[in-house]
Amino acid sequence: MSEQQPDPRPIGIFDSGVGGLTVLQALCRRLPAESFIYLGDTARLPYGSKSAATVQRYALNAAGTLVAQDVKLLVVACNTASAQALPQLVDALPLPVLGVVEPGVRAALATGAHRVGIIGTEGTIRSGAYQANLVRLAPKVSVQAVACPLFVPLAEEGWWDHPVTDAVARHYLQPLLDWGVEAIILACTHYPLLLPSLSRVAGPGVKLVDSASAVADAVVARHSRLLRRTLGKGSVRLQLSDASASFLRVAAAILGSPSSSVELVDIEQAPRPPLLTTVAGRASSLRQESHET
Amino acid sequence: MSEQQPDPRPIGIFDSGVGGLTVLQALCRRLPAESFIYLGDTARLPYGSKSAATVQRYALNAAGTLVAQDVKLLVVACNTASAQALPQLVDALPLPVLGVVEPGVRAALATGAHRVGIIGTEGTIRSGAYQANLVRLAPKVSVQAVACPLFVPLAEEGWWDHPVTDAVARHYLQPLLDWGVEAIILACTHYPLLLPSLSRVAGPGVKLVDSASAVADAVVARHSRLLRRTLGKGSVRLQLSDASASFLRVAAAILGSPSSSVELVDIEQAPRPPLLTTVAGRASSLRQESHET
Numbered sequence: 001m002s003e004q005q006p007d008p009r010p011i012g013i014f015d016s017g018v019g020g021l022t023v024l025q026a027l028c029r030r031l032p033a034e035s036f037i038y039l040g041d042t043a044r045l046p047y048g049s050k051s052a053a054t055v056q057r058y059a060l061n062a063a064g065t066l067v068a069q070d071v072k073l074l075v076v077a078c079n080t081a082s083a084q085a086l087p088q089l090v091d092a093l094p095l096p097v098l099g100v101v102e103p104g105v106r107a108a109l110a111t112g113a114h115r116v117g118i119i120g121t122e123g124t125i126r127s128g129a130y131q132a133n134l135v136r137l138a139p140k141v142s143v144q145a146v147a148c149p150l151f152v153p154l155a156e157e158g159w160w161d162h163p164v165t166d167a168v169a170r171h172y173l174q175p176l177l178d179w180g181v182e183a184i185i186l187a188c189t190h191y192p193l194l195l196p197s198l199s200r201v202a203g204p205g206v207k208l209v210d211s212a213s214a215v216a217d218a219v220v221a222r223h224s225r226l227l228r229r230t231l232g233k234g235s236v237r238l239q240l241s242d243a244s245a246s247f248l249r250v251a252a253a254i255l256g257s258p259s260s261s262v263e264l265v266d267i268e269q270a271p272r273p274p275l276l277t278t279v280a281g282r283a284s285s286l287r288q289e290s291h292e293t
Numbered sequence: 294m295s296e297q298q299p300d301p302r303p304i305g306i307f308d309s310g311v312g313g314l315t316v317l318q319a320l321c322r323r324l325p326a327e328s329f330i331y332l333g334d335t336a337r338l339p340y341g342s343k344s345a346a347t348v349q350r351y352a353l354n355a356a357g358t359l360v361a362q363d364v365k366l367l368v369v370a371c372n373t374a375s376a377q378a379l380p381q382l383v384d385a386l387p388l389p390v391l392g393v394v395e396p397g398v399r400a401a402l403a404t405g406a407h408r409v410g411i412i413g414t415e416g417t418i419r420s421g422a423y424q425a426n427l428v429r430l431a432p433k434v435s436v437q438a439v440a441c442p443l444f445v446p447l448a449e450e451g452w453w454d455h456p457v458t459d460a461v462a463r464h465y466l467q468p469l470l471d472w473g474v475e476a477i478i479l480a481c482t483h484y485p486l487l488l489p490s491l492s493r494v495a496g497p498g499v500k501l502v503d504s505a506s507a508v509a510d511a512v513v514a515r516h517s518r519l520l521r522r523t524l525g526k527g528s529v530r531l532q533l534s535d536a537s538a539s540f541l542r543v544a545a546a547i548l549g550s551p552s553s554s555v556e557l558v559d560i561e562q563a564p565r566p567p568l569l570t571t572v573a574g575r576a577s578s579l580r581q582e583s584h585e586t
Contacts, residue, residue, distance in 0.1 A: 051536040153446035243344040
């Protein structure tokens, strides 16, 4: 098995918008030879305030758009979609699917904290997915979760280090601080952008856990067989369902350089149901692979 | 013509979410015998941060969903859709279509202000629709426009009278106040919810113009022929494209009573293009009417 060729196909990543680029960046650093297709569903963002049924439909739609482009692995870089749609995606797709919830929980537990706070969108917190993973992996750890609906708009507005963001953070985090929280999971891929304000409000005694690098670690640990081992330089394609001016601004800040180009994709016009054809296509190519190896 | 029967069909109103309910409320007050169908496209909100092409597609989609329910008149109670998609809707639909832009501009001019500020979403401000209407109707009036992306999330979060909202309002409004603004058009149907904070920050010398009642006046002035003249009590149907917990909370606050029921509609599953069939259906019924009268 160790002699086999690495799979040359790209890794697919999706998020409702720009936040998942923090995960893309972590993956690019860990896997510089890989190629990535990043899809931001900017036409329908945010996911965090919408119902589980709608988030599941959108997630299957976005995943189908990437599967149709023959990705070898799917990273759900959106906490809301990971929390509310991961079982549906795993069931529907004939390829490995990784979410951000479990890696984030493991990273929080690795800090040694006994009182763990979770901050995320309404959808993520309401789903209970983080709470359930924490209880499963560390039954003795105490958990408190707080929905922070204004953090995504503040991050999108670029108020990453701003007195208003400090005031909003104090409002949301004070109950966790009063409780004696030791580590807080940033259960939304937008939140690392707000770290200047969040660190100031949380203070030095509280660890702020960003799941982006934990997700990259999980990809390497679980799917090394699929990954490129060459030293070559991979590529990044950015795809959006809506042309978004703020995306490019925030993308440049996260990725550290202006994005070369962004493609517009029509997620809604994808064949309905989009997965039927793509699943069949992938299933047959998977069978071929297993014959060849 | 004055002897003719009033048209018994409902009036259709749509917005991306909950904000347009301020327009619905004004219409209900002016036209208590009318029936209304209000559609909130909560599955795809907000419109304000999205591109003109996407807003036009969504607006045609939402309008098509209402036209398929045989509404007699369409009120676009969303500033972003009014600013970016009204010509497309007027062209595509065989029924009267009213937006909120021109009524809001007329209401601002009625205050006698010579320096008029416009606050709205990024999409509304970027479209230039308010600015163009002001220049057309009152070439000597000076105009300044400011996009305020955080106001909708603050309104949705319910922070209508809150120190953080005050701070955000100061940030957005200070350039207008420094300029000597005399009237500010609330060019987003969410913003009237924030009036406690906005009034405090703007001060007593600045008139804050809410277009909701101006829209109701425009409906009565331009389409009295279509309206019910009876004294009976009309009905309100609320339809959403996504089940939204925050919608019901905000709806109760705007309408002054808990909404009896909300229907879920599948806007995306509407036939594509949704207008072809509905337009044909309406066109034939319009022809029948003209034979009858």
